[in-house]
Every structure is written in structure tokens, then in C-alpha cells.
Amino acid sequence: MTGWLSLVALAACVAGAFFFAGTETGFISWNPLKVTYRARQGNVAARWALYLMQHRGRVVSAVLIGNNVCIVGATLAFLSLYARLEAAMPLNVSWIASPESWFLSPVLVVFGEMLPKSLYRIYSFKLTIRSIPALMCAYWATFPVSWALGGRGGRAGARGGEDETYRTRVREEMLLVTGEGARRGTVFENAHVVIDGIMRLKGLTAGDAVETPADMRAGAYGADETVAEARKRLSGARDAILLLDKKNNEPVGWARVQDVACAGDNDLLGSLARALGRLEAREPLLACLCSGGTGKPPFHRVLDAAGATVGIFDRPRFLRTAFQGLVPGGAA
Numbered sequence: 001m002t003g004w005l006s007l008v009a010l011a012a013c014v015a016g017a018f019f020f021a022g023t024e025t026g027f028i029s030w031n032p033l034k035v036t037y038r039a040r041q042g043n044v045a046a047r048w049a050l051y052l053m054q055h056r057g058r059v060v061s062a063v064l065i066g067n068n069v070c071i072v073g074a075t076l077a078f079l080s081l082y083a084r085l086e087a088a089m090p091l092n093v094s095w096i097a098s099p100e101s102w103f104l105s106p107v108l109v110v111f112g113e114m115l116p117k118s119l120y121r122i123y124s125f126k127l128t129i130r131s132i133p134a135l136m137c138a139y140w141a142t143f144p145v146s147w148a149l150g151g152r153g154g155r156a157g158a159r160g161g162e163d164e165t166y167r168t169r170v171r172e173e174m175l176l177v178t179g180e181g182a183r184r185g186t187v188f189e190n191a192h193v194v195i196d197g198i199m200r201l202k203g204l205t206a207g208d209a210v211e212t213p214a215d216m217r218a219g220a221y222g223a224d225e226t227v228a229e230a231r232k233r234l235s236g237a238r239d240a241i242l243l244l245d246k247k248n249n250e251p252v253g254w255a256r257v258q259d260v261a262c263a264g265d266n267d268l269l270g271s272l273a274r275a276l277g278r279l280e281a282r283e284p285l286l287a288c289l290c291s292g293g294t295g296k297p298p299f300h301r302v303l304d305a306a307g308a309t310v311g312i313f314d315r316p317r318f319l320r321t322a323f324q325g326l327v328p329g330g331a332a
Helices: 003-029 032-040 044-054 056-088 099-122 124-141 143-160 166-184 191-201 227-231 257-262 285-291 315-322
Strands: 240-245 250-256 277-280 299-303 309-314
Touching (some): 250 257, 250 309, 309 315
8 A cells, every 4th residue: 555545545534433423423412303394395315314213223333333444444544654654764763652542543532533523512413414325325334234233132122022113212302302402491481390390290190199088178169058158268269169078078070160150149069060080090190181171170080990089189289289480481
């Protein structure tokens, strides 16, 4: 190998190390939602990127293989170039042990690690989307090796029951992007309060948020009370009230405050009662909150596995408690 050819090979291998180190960082740092949006607009590189994101394990394998090949190639090219320079120099530099560690390693650390990872982390989408064609070529060039390794790993994962689907991975990335945006205050108003509240509720069930009728007795209304008696206690803070059979301390239903306001003074609250919703105590709490909405009961009877009532789930009150700190117009 001539001196100029060694120099060109060295530069090409350093550039390859730059590319693979950068795309590895960019590929895991960019926003998958933005990639999907560009793909729907017809961007070919974004469509290729979506394909690569579905095979993330093989892409990482291709990047690692390519990076190692470039580092080994850079070392061989440098040693060849160094041997020619040593032969052409009048001084004896054979006393320098492991010259690649003294001269090549700093170059690879700067241009093969620090600089590309920093640039691709800052400009993750812009640089990575432009690197997709070359990354696709590297993907197919190393496909036989990554397919062989990935196939065996995939079968082992299937035996272990691991769910590594693309949809699951994208959901995790969306949570990371949302969490980062909440921390920076760039998502929406009070984002940090909402996300912190959701994370606290993760893993809880409806049985963890119940209130017993005895606990709710002070704020509840008797089904045998008249509308006139109830109006004296009503406040504008609630849209619905819980109705109890106060003799047996059992919930019998709920009533809308609007119905109470429109009813006759001598009407009983029991005549305005609406059916309580039903929840299983083992049901995830976040699913319970998502299932509510317009037309759904604000109060739910929580049942255990045997069908017995363990308490009442007051959805509006629980939301106020879980997400306290929300300020209208407040910054995230």
C-alpha cells in the first residue's frame, strides 16, 4: 500500500467511525413522532427510517460492526503509513512503543466519539435523517450477520415471553420525549404536574383509591332527605352528590346538582338517584380514570373478586387530589 493510499484509507476509516458513532447516538435520540410525520408527507428517507426503527436490534448490530471495521481499518492504515514515514525520516523513532496509541487514539476519541456524538445529540433529526441512506446500505451489508444473531436472540426472547414489539418501543420513546419536554417546559401548561401525577398512579388499582361510605358520610346526602334540606348544604364546588342510606350506611346512587336545583322542595333526593358505576378492585387506576368522561357516573361502587362492595371511588375528588397544583394558564 502506497503512502497516499494509506493516508486516504486512514481518512476514510476515521470518517466511517465518525458516521457510525454519530448515527448510533442520533438514531436513539431523535423524535419518532417527527419521523412518522415526515414519512406521511412522502419523505423517502423518513420511510426508510421507519423501517429501520422496526428492526432496531439489527441496526445497532450494523452500526457496531461498521464502527469496529473502521477502527481496525484505521489502525492498519496508520501503521502502514507510519512505517513509510519512519523509513523516510532521518531520525530513528523506533523507540516509540505502540505509536497508534500515542497518535491514532486521540484522533479516534475526538473525531470518532466525542465530536460525532455531540453533534448528533444536538442536531439529532437533521443529521440522522440525512444519514439514513448510508445507514440503510450498512444495514443490508451486515444483514446476514445481524439476521443470524438476531434470529437466535429473537427465539430466546420468545421463549422468555418478552414483548419487544415496535409499538411498545415507540410508546416508551414517546414517554421519554414527553417527560423531557415537561422538564424543559415545552409541552403544555402544567405538564410537570400532570406527568408527575400520572407516574404516581402507575401500578395502583381501584382498590387503592376507594373511600368507605363511613368516610364519605359527612359529605354525602341521605336518600330520604328532601330537596329543600339538601339545597341548604349544596355548594358550587360539585356537579354531583352521593346519596346514602344513612341508616344502613350503604350507597344507593348519585344525583346531579342541576336536577336537585330544578326539583320541587318536597321531593326526596332518592327520587333523583342515578345508578352508580361499577369497578373491580383489581382494575388499574389509570384505566379507571381514562374510562370516565361525559355521561359517565362520577361515583363508582368498587367490588372485590367475590362481588362485595369494598368502597366508593369518587372520580372528581380523586382527580383533584392526584393532580393538585394545576394552575390555569400556569407554566409547565
